Amino acid sequence: MAQGIKDKVAILGMGCSKFGERWDASPEDLMVEAYNEAMADAGIAPEQLGAAWYSTHMDDVGTGRGGTPMGIALRLPNIGITRVENFCAGGSEAVRAAAYAVAAGACDIALALGVEKLKDTGYGGLPMTTVGTYIPQWYPNAVAPANFAQLASAYRSRHGVDAALLKRAIAHVSVKSHANGAKNPKAHFQKAVSEETVLKAPIIAEPLGLFDCAGVSDGAAAVIVTTPEIARSLGKRDLVTFKALQVAVSNGWELQSNEWDGSYVHTARIAAQRAYAEAGITKPREQISMTEVHDCFSITELVTMEDLGLSDVGGAVKDVLDGVFDADGKIPCQIDGGLKCFGHPIGASGIRMLYEMYLQLQGRAGPRQLSSPTMGLTHNLGGQPSQNVCSVSIVGLEGA
Amino acid sequence: MIGITGFGGYVPRLRLSRQAVAQANAWYAPHFAARKGTRSMVNWDEDSITMAVAAARDCLGAGEDRRHVRSVLLASGTLPFAERLNAGVVAGALTLDDDIDAIDLGGSQRAALSAVTQAVARVRAGGGDVLVLAAEARKTLAASAQELEYGDAAAALLIGQDKVLAEFLGAGTLSVDFVDHFRAAGEDIDYHWEERWVRDEGISKLVPRAVADALQQAGVAPAEVDHLIFPSSFAKMDAQLAKACGIRAEAVVDPLFAQIGDSGLPHALLVLAHLLERAEPGKVIVLAQFGSGAQALVFRTTDAVGSFRPSRGVHEWIARGAEERSYTKFLAFKGQLQLERGMRGEQDKKTALSTAWRHRTALLGLVAGRCEVTGSVHFPPSRLSYDQGKPLQDTQRPYKLADRPAKILSWSAEYLSYHPAPPHHYGQIDFEGGGRILMDFTDLDVGEVDAGSAMEMVFRIKDVDERRQFTRYFWKATPVRGAKA
Numbered sequence: 089m090a091q092g093i094k095d096k097v098a099i100l101g102m103g104c105s106k107f108g109e110r111w112d113a114s115p116e117d118l119m120v121e122a123y124n125e126a127m128a129d130a131g132i133a134p135e136q137l138g139a140a141w142y143s144t145h146m147d148d149v150g151t152g153r154g155g156t157p158m159g160i161a162l163r164l165p166n167i168g169i170t171r172v173e174n175f176c177a178g179g180s181e182a183v184r185a186a187a188y189a190v191a192a193g194a195c196d197i198a199l200a201l202g203v204e205k206l207k208d209t210g211y212g213g214l215p216m217t218t219v220g221t222y223i224p225q226w227y228p229n230a231v232a233p234a235n236f237a238q239l240a241s242a243y244r245s246r247h248g249v250d251a252a253l254l255k256r257a258i259a260h261v262s263v264k265s266h267a268n269g270a271k272n273p274k275a276h277f278q279k280a281v282s283e284e285t286v287l288k289a290p291i292i293a294e295p296l297g298l299f300d301c302a303g304v305s306d307g308a309a310a311v312i313v314t315t316p317e318i319a320r321s322l323g324k325r326d327l328v329t330f331k332a333l334q335v336a337v338s339n340g341w342e343l344q345s346n347e348w349d350g351s352y353v354h355t356a357r358i359a360a361q362r363a364y365a366e367a368g369i370t371k372p373r374e375q376i377s378m379t380e381v382h383d384c385f386s387i388t389e390l391v392t393m394e395d396l397g398l399s400d401v402g403g404a405v406k407d408v409l410d411g412v413f414d415a416d417g418k419i420p421c422q423i424d425g426g427l428k429c430f431g432h433p434i435g436a437s438g439i440r441m442l443y444e445m446y447l448q449l450q451g452r453a454g455p456r457q458l459s460s461p462t463m464g465l466t467h468n469l470g471g472q473p474s475q476n477v478c479s480v481s482i483v484g485l486e487g488a
Numbered sequence: 489m490i491g492i493t494g495f496g497g498y499v500p501r502l503r504l505s506r507q508a509v510a511q512a513n514a515w516y517a518p519h520f521a522a523r524k525g526t527r528s529m530v531n532w533d534e535d536s537i538t539m540a541v542a543a544a545r546d547c548l549g550a551g552e553d554r555r556h557v558r559s560v561l562l563a564s565g566t567l568p569f570a571e572r573l574n575a576g577v578v579a580g581a582l583t584l585d586d587d588i589d590a591i592d593l594g595g596s597q598r599a600a601l602s603a604v605t606q607a608v609a610r611v612r613a614g615g616g617d618v619l620v621l622a623a624e625a626r627k628t629l630a631a632s633a634q635e636l637e638y639g640d641a642a643a644a645l646l647i648g649q650d651k652v653l654a655e656f657l658g659a660g661t662l663s664v665d666f667v668d669h670f671r672a673a674g675e676d677i678d679y680h681w682e683e684r685w686v687r688d689e690g691i692s693k694l695v696p697r698a699v700a701d702a703l704q705q706a707g708v709a710p711a712e713v714d715h716l717i718f719p720s721s722f723a724k725m726d727a728q729l730a731k732a733c734g735i736r737a738e739a740v741v742d743p744l745f746a747q748i749g750d751s752g753l754p755h756a757l758l759v760l761a762h763l764l765e766r767a768e769p770g771k772v773i774v775l776a777q778f779g780s781g782a783q784a785l786v787f788r789t790t791d792a793v794g795s796f797r798p799s800r801g802v803h804e805w806i807a808r809g810a811e812e813r814s815y816t817k818f819l820a821f822k823g824q825l826q827l828e829r830g831m832r833g834e835q836d837k838k839t840a841l842s843t844a845w846r847h848r849t850a851l852l853g854l855v856a857g858r859c860e861v862t863g864s865v866h867f868p869p870s871r872l873s874y875d876q877g878k879p880l881q882d883t884q885r886p887y888k889l890a891d892r893p894a895k896i897l898s899w900s901a902e903y904l905s906y907h908p909a910p911p912h913h914y915g916q917i918d919f920e921g922g923g924r925i926l927m928d929f930t931d932l933d934v935g936e937v938d939a940g941s942a943m944e945m946v947f948r949i950k951d952v953d954e955r956r957q958f959t960r961y962f963w964k965a966t967p968v969r970g971a972k973a
Contacts, residue, residue, distance in 0.1 A: 211831040213904050221840030225851055225950065226868070226962045228914035228928045229835075229905055237900035238915060245898075245939035293902035294911070294934065340874045343926065344866050346918050350898040350939075474916065474926060 092366040095486060097187040098319040098327040100197065100312040101130025104443045107307035107431035108276040115144070115151045115205040116161035118308035122201060122436070123162050126310040130197075131322060134162075137312070138195025140169045141185040143178035143202035144435035149215045150205045158201060175470025176382065177335070178202060179309065179438025180479035184333045186313050196318055202440075203308035204433035214304055214434075233293035233301055235472035236385040240295050242350030243391060247402045255295055257405040258386035259286040262299045264414050265383065265422045269429025271456040276303040276431030300386040305431025309439035311446075316486060328449045331367035331463070332482040334359045338475040348474070353388075355478035356395035356467065363465070363480040364397075372397050376419060376482075377461030378448060380441035382469035383426045389413075392467055393421070396480070415456070423448065423456050438479060441466035445483050462488040490611050491655040491787060494646030496546025497761040497802035498539050498623075499639075499748055501931050503809040504529045504818050506636050512815040517631040526811060527749030528639040532821045532908035533930055533948040536564040536623035537574055538961065539642035541581045541947040543754075544621055546798045546805075547644035550891035554582060557646070558616030559589040561607055563599040564623045565671070565753050567592060568959050577961065578621065580852030581947045583888060589615075597779030600643070600757050604785055605659045607647035617648035622754030627676040627822055634678065637721040639749025643757035643802075653796050654764065654773065654787040657708060660701025662781035666690050687722055691778050696732045698782035699774060703733075706786035708772055710734035715763055717775040719743045719755040735774070747806050753777075760787075762802035767793050808969055820908070833906030837953040839960045849886060854945060854963045856923050857884030865889075865922030890945045890963060893920040901934050917943055917965050930964040942968040 103125025105118045113121070127134070142158040144150050151157035155169030172182045179202035186198035209215045214232055218224065244254055263283050269275040281299060289297035319327055336355035342348040360372075369375045379396070383389035390408055393399040398419055399407040407413065413421035424430050424444040427437060445464030447453040463484035470477040503526035510520040530539070540562055548554060560582075562575035569577075575590035584590075593599045593606075600622035607618035623642035628635040647656075668686040669678045680686075695718065703710060716739045718726040726740045743750070743759055751758060756775040763773065769791045776784040800808075812818065819825035849855040850868045857869025861883050864873055869886075872879040899915030913929035929937070930948055937943070943965040950962040 209831070213832075216832060216835050216905075218836075221843040222847060222868075224837070225839065225844060225847070225960055226925075226927070228926060229907075229912070229951075230914065230926070231902055231904045231912075233904055234900040234902035234912070234914065237902070238898035241896075241900065241915070241939045242898035290903075292904055293900045296900075339876075340870075341876055344874050344924055345864060346922055346924050350916055 093187060093191060093330045093333050094367060095316065095329045095331070096191040097313050098316045098329045098486065099446050100132070100314045100319050100322065100324065101126045102311045102443050102446050103129060104274060104309040104440055105307050106274045107305045107433060109207050110306035111207065113306065115203050118205065118306060119158060119161045119201060119203050122308035122310040126312050130312040132197065132312070134165050136197050137164065137167055137199050138197055139167055139189055140164060140199040140201065141172050141182035142169050143172045143182040143200070144204060145173055145175065145178055146204060146206065146215050146217070146434065149209050151203065174477045176384065176434050177438060177468045177470035177477040177479045178435045179440070180466065180468040180481055181335065181438070183311055183439060183442060183481070184335065184479070187330055187333055190313050190315055197312060197314045199310065199312050200439060201308065201310040202436035202438065204435045205306050206304050206433060207306050212304065230472070231293070232472070233296050233385060236388050237293040237296045238350060239391055239473050240387045243387070246349050246351035249405060251295065254405060255287065256283070257408045258300055258390055259283050260408050261383065261386040261389045262286050262428055265426045265428035268415055268423050268456060269425025272425050272430060275425040275429045276305045277425065277429040296385055296387065302384045302427035303429065303431040305433050307431055307433035307436050307440070309436040309443055311439055311442055326450055327486040328446050328483055329486045330481065331484050332363035332480070334363040334366060334481070335477060335479045336362070337477050338471070340475065342474045350473065352391050353395050353469065353473055353476065353478060355476055356392060356469065356480070359478045359480040360396045363482050367482045369482070373419065375463055376465050377463050378420045378423055378445070378458055379465045379467065380424065380426065380444050381421060381467040383422055383428050384432065384469070388469065389421065396465065396467060420458055423453070423458060438466065438468035441468060442481065442483065449483065449485055489652045489655050490608055490647070490649055491652035492645050492764070493617065493648040493650055493652055494547045494796060495761040495764050496543050496644040496798040497758050497805060498542035498546055498642040499528045499802065499805040499809070500530050500534055500539070501808055501810050502529045502531060502812045503527065503747065505811055505813045508813040509636055509815050513631040520636060523636050525746040526809065527636065528641055528751070528809070529812065529818050530625045530640045530821060531931060533964070534625065535568050535949060535959070536566045536625055536642070537568055537577050538948050539625065539640065540564070540578050540621040540623040543623065543642035543644040544578065544582055544619060546800050547646055548582065549799050552888065554584055556617045557584055557588065557619050559591070559607070559610055559618040560584065560621065561591050561593055561603040561618060562621045563593040563603040563753060565594050565599070566624045566626055567594065577852065580848060581961070583853040583855065595780070597753050598777040598781070598783040600753050601775065601777050601783040601785055604645060604647065608656050611647055611649060617646055620645045620647060622757050624752040624754055626678070626752055627824065629677055630819065630824065637750055639751045641748055641751035641754055641758050643754045643761050645757060651792050651795065652790055653793045654789045657786040657788055658702050658705030659786070660698040660705065660784045662694050662698050664694065664781045666694060666780065683722060687725065691720065691725060692728065692732060695729055695776055695778050695782040695784070698784040699733045699776055702774065702784035702786045708786055711736065712772050713739050713774050714771040715739055715741050715773040717741045717756050717759045717763070717773065719750055719759060720778065721745065721750045744806065747809065758802060761798070764793065765798070765801045765803055769793050829906045836955065837951040838956065839953060839958055844960070851962060853888065854890040856887045856889050858887035858922070859883045860885050863922065865919065867923055867925050889919055889923050894918060894943045894945065894965065896937055896939050896941045896943055897924070898939055899929070899937060928964045929966065931966045937967055944968050
């Protein structure tokens with residue numbers, strides 16, 4: 089039986105660039121911005137880094153492939169740099185690799201950095217991608233909003249939810265995230281919006297409107313990890329440690345069999361259960377202080393509350409509308425604004441989620457600081473509901 | 489006895505309002521103001537191949553076994569490929585056997601009738617059943633008479649010897665270089681000579697000769713003809729022909745121009761299919777078409793004529809029409825209006841032909857893999873089954889999905905990407921008996937479907953690679969629709 093990651097690896101430092109339409113910055117500049125902050129926070133020199141993992145998804149509009157773009161941008165001292173790509177969950181995967189390297193004793197201190205430069209395409213929305221030579225010959229020319237909007241029609245059908253009620257619930261998801269993002273100076277969108285504005289926005293993919301969709305942003309985020317012992321030897325106190333690092337990946341069952349009902353994300357349920365087991369969490373609704381989930385679209389966040397066991401199956405509409413996941417609710421979600429408002433530079437997002445958990449746990453989140461959180465969960469989903477990579481990570485104060 | 493053993497047709501759902509066209513062009517061509525009715529128009533994802541497949545499916549039905557079809561003759565003046573056997577694409581979509589003969593024919597408006605005579609000869613020679621398909625989707629100049637008069641459609645006849653519905657009695661043919669219109673290779677649009685000359689010197693002199701020859705071969709007197717099919721967009725041309733041939737005026741069959749327009753090459757077969765849906769036994773039918781000469785065929789319905797029903801039939805295709813009042817949509821779908829596509833419209837649609845060949849049965853025939861141990865259905869087929877925790881290897885056998893009932897598990901309609909007919913609808917389709925595909929939807933309006941809606945499969949254009957002029961095809965889901973009351 090694997091022992092798991094719990095309390096074996098601590099966060100030594102983190103950094104995150106300003107997210108948004110960074111017309112001023114190249115991906116290399118964004119990397120430097122996140123890296124500088126993380127290195128200053130960690131208080132170490134580049135020579136102390138043993139290895140690095142580099143997450144970026146859209147290489148053709150970003151930095152290109154391989155580990156060299158990061159090595160050159162950050163002038164790292166010829167350490168091993170591995171590029172990680174796992175759809176939108178790549179950031180979390182880079183963290184997992186770095187944490188495993190430290191836990192294994194392969195290196196003392198490791199860096200994970202994610203970056204994405206999405207705004208050099210010339211058009212709105214995520215860049216278009218190609219998927220081999222076979223899939224384009226039969227699969228729809230799918231786009232993320234319509235892929236995730238599938239959840240809405242299936243959820244309505246599965247739970248008998250009225251279309252107007254579901255639309256209002258997912259509008260609340262976005263209203264909440266905008267309210268949170270308004271308090272985050274690094275967020276792409278820092279303006280609160282009304283429910284009416286969200287409901288009346290132009291439709292992007294039925295039933296999702298403009299405000300049901302996350303920001304398409306440029307940005308970078310970085311984390312430096314080490315063992316708790318080394319962190320303490322470097323003078324760190326109030327350590328934030330990893331409690332669980334889990335990933336579940338689809339094998340085609342949802343996509344091809346007739347058994348999945350389309351109203352939830354199968355891998356998220358699996359990853360969540362594994363993460364709770366790894367972290368020793370038995371009552372997530374009481375033990376998880378806060379979450380940063382993959383709210384690429386409002387409907388994704390709503391069903392994720394059920395997938396993580398924070399709402400009963402079929403109960404998320406009520407919980408969302410009751411404010412359970414608002415900043416002043418029982419389990420605040422997207423306290424930094426989430427993908428919706430902090431933004432979604434794909435390869436960086438998983439690390440950005442971790443950044444907020446880290447700041448909150450250390451009491452450094454400024455005007456959006458929650459009261460004494462002890463355990464935070466990040467949920468980072470790549471792909472689409474019917475075939476995806478889902479990462480669930482849990483971090484908390486050492487010993488919590 | 490050799491003759492028609494099955495028939496079918498296809499008329500696209502969209503029916504362009506002639507009034508809408510006349511109004512849009514009134515500033516330029518006010519003389520069309522009085523035009524009434526509709527003409528059929530292809531959706532953006534339809535062409536002569538897809539329509540031929542639809543007509544063939546209407547004729548062949550949902551039966552699994554199509555081994556009796558030994559040849560496919562595809563007649564059209566608007567085939568998408570000059571080099572690549574169009575009939576071969578159709579045969580693949582119909583999951584016909586690899587060792588059939590498939591032939592493209594064209595060159596004149598009477599090519600569909602030529603295909604029928606060739607089919608009869610093949611059957612007579614012991615070649616098995618022959619599927620005759622005819623389809624056209626012609627382009628026209630804006631504000632032309634043809635734009636209003638033409639239509640897009642397809643027809644199918646199965647020619648054989650088993651349970652003959654209408655016996656082939658004879659044919660008459662004239663092959664002469666009478667050029668009433670022409671279209672050079674590589675060009676899109678026909679060039680027409682003066683109507684009065686075509687009527688007087690062409691149709692009036694040539695077609696009666698072909699009809700007379702056909703009747704003589706059939707051993708049928710003109711007065712014995714019960715139905716005369718002669719599609720011509722020239723007013724009363726069919727009645728004049730009947731008179732010239734000595735055929736009773738009542739025998740003239742309505743050419744369906746009010747709803748469909750003149751589909752051209754396939755039109756006589758389309759009207760024949762429509763007629764056969766309600767024909768009585770013992771009726772003599774003459775069908776003729778004009779083009780580089782003329783051709784006429786004579787059939788007599790048998791006692792079995794009422795025993796066959798196409799899947800839908802031309803009556804139902806006509807009834808399923810949806811009036812389209814957007815003239816610019818018509819131009820856009822015909823490739824005659826350059827719309828702003830945005831940068832998302834710049835995506836390269838290059839097709840890997842080696843990949844397409846490797847997966848040809850899945851792509852063209854919508855053939856899945858069904859595990860012979862568990863019965864689980866996989867699309868696309870794979871070596872390992874998806875059975876959770878116990879994947880089985882190399883247990884899947886070909887399993888056709890195209891004719892199986894299906895319904896929507898989930899859907900959306902998006903406005904983000906470039907799509908020729910926004911919004912782009914797609915969703916997860918579950919097949920009765922197993923199988924699930926995330927696939928494009930077509931021929932529907934927003935709000936028309938939801939989770940649980942019944943859908944059926946249609947063979948359509950998936951993408952057009954405009955850089956290399958390659959069209960790739962796949963199947964899409966469309967709402968199951970009954971005929972309107």
